[in-house]
């Protein structure tokens with residue numbers, strides 16, 4: 001009991017400080033308004049403001065409007081956007097994208113590196129080099145970085161910060177400990193790309209479907225990401241998709257055999273009667289608006305649309321994020337998913353205007369990873 005009593009004032013102070021910070025995050029504000037919104041007494045607000053000013057977390061930013069009661073104009077405070085910075089890194093099959101944002105989520109620097117550029121250099125080293133490039137561009141020192149969030153197209157055990165499985169060969173043996181040591185112990189988070197997308201958007205109830213190196217589903221419900229016992233929840237690669245081909249897992253008809261990269265190459269190969277086609281040929285043909293190929297892809301996407309419709313009915317999300325190169329090269333396929341899935345949910349459960357198309361090629365995920373880190377900062 002005595003331990004609880006001793007701890008309580010500090011805990012309360014931190015809780016109150018956090019309440020104030022969350023309000024200041026939204027807008028520049030005066031002490032009186034902070035007191036009114038937070039319900040904290042004016043002297044408590046004053047003490048917290050002094051503390052936050054002293055540690056440079058917030059700054060004075062001028063006078064507010066004239067007080068309604070005729071008093072002096074109040075001092076306004078805002079977050080100091082030069083105190084803490086956040087790095088988001090996204091590792092995909094081709095590139096490592098990096099971004100630095102400030103506490104107001106403004107992008108300060110962006111850069112990328114080719115993941116295959118030098119096979120003798122480990123992914124850890126490539127990430128460190130990329131962060132150094134970002135620091136150079138932004139003119140910041142490493143000490144200013146509050147945390148680094150790494151997004152990977154892989155199944156991740158978040159508790160142990162370990163990659164369980166990935167189709168990206170460079171990620172095998174990736175060790176976050178080594179990375180932390182290279183970054184002078186800056187806090188490093190590791191998570192799956194789809195989950196970081198959902199958390200970066202800060203939705204309370206949403207689903208995300210991504211066709212990347214694999215096919216993934218992310219679920220956030222009441223603000224919590226669903227991961228499952230072993231962290232493999234949402235792996236759709238081996239979810240039955242009504243296909244008829246043998247999958248490498250031993251089962252027949254998994255999503256991977258219908259929408260995985262090899263399946264898409266085979267689809268084009270069958271269509272063109274040509275065994276020498278690549279995934280880029282597939283995307284180029286889509287881009288040319290080849291209607292026959294598009295209708296073949298739609299057949300493959302149908303089971304995904306059915307699946308999305310059913311998930312909407314079960315989880316009742318506000319938004320659904322959908323990303324994948326096939327939608328980037330062919331807008332019509334995204335529209336197809338939106339309209340086909342709508343036959344499988346009740347329209348009270350979801351508004352179809354709330355499908356959001358996500359870009360995977362650019363810095364979107366790196367940006368979400370950095371935004372996730374900012375959100376975490378305000379949860380401290």
Ligand SMILES: [Zn+2]
Pocket residue numbers: 237238239247248249250251254256
């Ligand atoms: Zn399988």
